[in-house]
Amino acid sequence: MEKILDIITAKMQQAFADAGYDASFGRVTVSNRPDLCEYQCNGALSAAKTYKCAPIQIAKAVVEKLNAEDYSLVEAVMPGFINLKLSDAFLRTYLEEMRIAPDFGVAKIGEGKTIVVDYGGANVAKPLHIGHLRPAIIGEALKRLHKFLGYNTIGDIHLGDWGLQMGLIIAELHERQPDLPYFDPDFTGEYPAESPFTLSELEEIYPTASAKKKDPEFAEKAHTATFELQQGRRGYRAIWDHIMGVSLPDLHRIYDLLDVHYEKWLGESDADPYIPAMVEDLKNRGLAVQSEGAWVVPVAEEKDKKEVPPMILVKSDGSAIYATTDLATMVQRMQDWNPDKMLYVTDKRQNLHFEQVFRAARKSGIVHEATELEHVGHGTMNGKDGKPFKTRDGGVLRLEQLIADMTDFVRSKVVENKIVDESEVEVTTAKIALAALKYGDLSNQPTKDYNFDLERFAAFEGNTGPYILYTIVRIKSILSRYGAWEHLPIQNPANSEAKDLMLAITKFGPSLEAALKAEAPNLVCAYIYELAGCVNKFYHETPILKEENEELKAGHIALIGLAKNILETCIDILGFSAPEKM
Numbered sequence: 001m002e003k004i005l006d007i008i009t010a011k012m013q014q015a016f017a018d019a020g021y022d023a024s025f026g027r028v029t030v031s032n033r034p035d036l037c038e039y040q041c042n043g044a045l046s047a048a049k050t051y052k053c054a055p056i057q058i059a060k061a062v063v064e065k066l067n068a069e070d071y072s073l074v075e076a077v078m079p080g081f082i083n084l085k086l087s088d089a090f091l092r093t094y095l096e097e098m099r100i101a102p103d104f105g106v107a108k109i110g111e112g113k114t115i116v117v118d119y120g121g122a123n124v125a126k127p128l129h130i131g132h133l134r135p136a137i138i139g140e141a142l143k144r145l146h147k148f149l150g151y152n153t154i155g156d157i158h159l160g161d162w163g164l165q166m167g168l169i170i171a172e173l174h175e176r177q178p179d180l181p182y183f184d185p186d187f188t189g190e191y192p193a194e195s196p197f198t199l200s201e202l203e204e205i206y207p208t209a210s211a212k213k214k215d216p217e218f219a220e221k222a223h224t225a226t227f228e229l230q231q232g233r234r235g236y237r238a239i240w241d242h243i244m245g246v247s248l249p250d251l252h253r254i255y256d257l258l259d260v261h262y263e264k265w266l267g268e269s270d271a272d273p274y275i276p277a278m279v280e281d282l283k284n285r286g287l288a289v290q291s292e293g294a295w296v297v298p299v300a301e302e303k304d305k306k307e308v309p310p311m312i313l314v315k316s317d318g319s320a321i322y323a324t325t326d327l328a329t330m331v332q333r334m335q336d337w338n339p340d341k342m343l344y345v346t347d348k349r350q351n352l353h354f355e356q357v358f359r360a361a362r363k364s365g366i367v368h369e370a371t372e373l374e375h376v377g378h379g380t381m382n383g384k385d386g387k388p389f390k391t392r393d394g395g396v397l398r399l400e401q402l403i404a405d406m407t408d409f410v411r412s413k414v415v416e417n418k419i420v421d422e423s424e425v426e427v428t429t430a431k432i433a434l435a436a437l438k439y440g441d442l443s444n445q446p447t448k449d450y451n452f453d454l455e456r457f458a459a460f461e462g463n464t465g466p467y468i469l470y471t472i473v474r475i476k477s478i479l480s481r482y483g484a485w486e487h488l489p490i491q492n493p494a495n496s497e498a499k500d501l502m503l504a505i506t507k508f509g510p511s512l513e514a515a516l517k518a519e520a521p522n523l524v525c526a527y528i529y530e531l532a533g534c535v536n537k538f539y540h541e542t543p544i545l546k547e548e549n550e551e552l553k554a555g556h557i558a559l560i561g562l563a564k565n566i567l568e569t570c571i572d573i574l575g576f577s578a579p580e581k582m
Contacts, residue, residue: 055080
């Protein structure tokens with residue numbers, strides 16, 4: 001279904017042509033003076049220079065060619081603006097088409113295309129902390145947005161499961177329990193099915209081992225263990241299996257709390273088999289060159305305004321690094337899925353890293369020329385005081401604790417205000433807390449840092465997730481009291497508040513497309529905040545259920561029902577849902 005702006009632009013362009021002017025001057029925009037009109041066209045001002053006449057003369061000629069039935073206001077004003085307000089009938093017809101169309105008539109601009117969204121970036125054997133919040137929920141929202149707009153979407157967590165942290169754990173475990181069969185090179189039996197450590201023990205082993213990296217002897221043991229693991233040492237592979245078996249269920253649990261779900265749980269270990277052939281190919285084609293004992297891929301270009309260092313492919317000691325793994329992961333993704341687009345959501349401090357990897361991928365032909373590569377570099381979440389978010393003892397707050405803190409705070413409000421019956425407290429609390437947490441983050445531009453403010457994010461008023469949920473629940477309450485409403489047709493707007501709401505609803509598709517183009521979920525948040533505001537203004541100014549005219553009442557119900565459906569669709573894209581009561 002065409003966007004409403006495209007429809008009236010086409011009509012305006014035809015009017016320019018019918019009046020004897022070039023149709024390209026007929027571009028219509030949303031008015032920057034909503035007190036005067038809803039849409040405007042300034043093309044007559046530009047056309048005047050071409051046709052050597054007064055712009056108001058052109059504007060008046062064009063207005064005469066427009067179909068007046070489409071507008072409640074169509075006028076040419078000095079010095080040559082064309083002001084428009086849509087007619088009630090035009091708007092009613094458009095919204096009724098939206099109501100009955102699949103997905104409200106939004107164009108599936110990604111149909112036939114596949115996108116891989118690389119987000120999350122969790123490391124096994126380490127608990128998720130607050131730094132993992134933004135890539136998880138921004139990536140999930142972008143994946144859902146692409147899916148709604150027609151893309152075949154593949155979300156990949158890209159686990160950190162193959163680097164030095166594995167060697168550190170193995171080395172520390174060896175020091176603690178040297179008699180375990182995993183460390184006996186002559187052991188040929190079956191290794192124990194039960195892990196030699198619990199999750200809590202594993203989460204203590206890694207930081208202990210990491211603190212020993214400054215000890216040359218221990219560091220050497222860890223590097224050797226990492227190398228031997230990657231070379232396939234049987235006992236170390238068995239320990240690695242235990243690490244994965246203990247870590248992954250907990251990662252699944254935490255991400256489930258955030259309603260974040262990955263189609264693929266692949267990691268650096270899955271890319272490892274592709275590295276040898278890829279490196280050999282880059283060397284043979286002269287794309288990788290030696291530099292101070294390492295192999296690098298020069299990626300600088302003449303147009304660069306600042307230095308872009310070569311991408312290190314293999315370190316001087318023969319080991320691979322993140323860039324190597326990321327490049328090999330692209331080889332795997334192109335081979336398995338041949339995506340049209342790869343989208344990476346990580347901290348913006350990795351911008352240079354991805355610039356290097358993307359350039360190396362294109363230079364080597366690992367990805368097709370037409371394959372889009374994009375990095376969404378997000379800012380950091382700071383404390384309420386604007387400083388890095390820390391626990392009371394100065395440590396990094398665990399993500400599970402952040403979720404628990406928000407949930408506890410919301411629960412206290414739900415109980416204090418007796419929002420729902422006792423039996424519904426936990427379900428309702430979980431939904432409100434998730435909305436507060438996610439919307440509080442996603443309403444900010446991804447690239448910007450922001451301050452986490454628990455009280456503000458959980459407020460039921462203002463630009464917050466709970467406010468959006470409250471609006472949806474308010475509509476649900478009205479609809480349930482009315483009765484069957486799902487098939488009621490849209491009617492002409494009953495008042496100015498109804499028309500404002502209808503105009504806001506028409507922005508649904510364009511807002512999603514704008515969010516996708518900018519890879520910015522905050523634009524979806526901005527849209528639903530505007531839409532919720534229009535709903536509440538309509539509610540306060542219109543006696544919906546008290547309306548005595550049944551036909552008029554049905555029109556009110558159909559309108560807020562459509563608004564509810566769109567709001568619920570948007571929050572599903574953002575990754576949360578509304579309770580039944582608030």
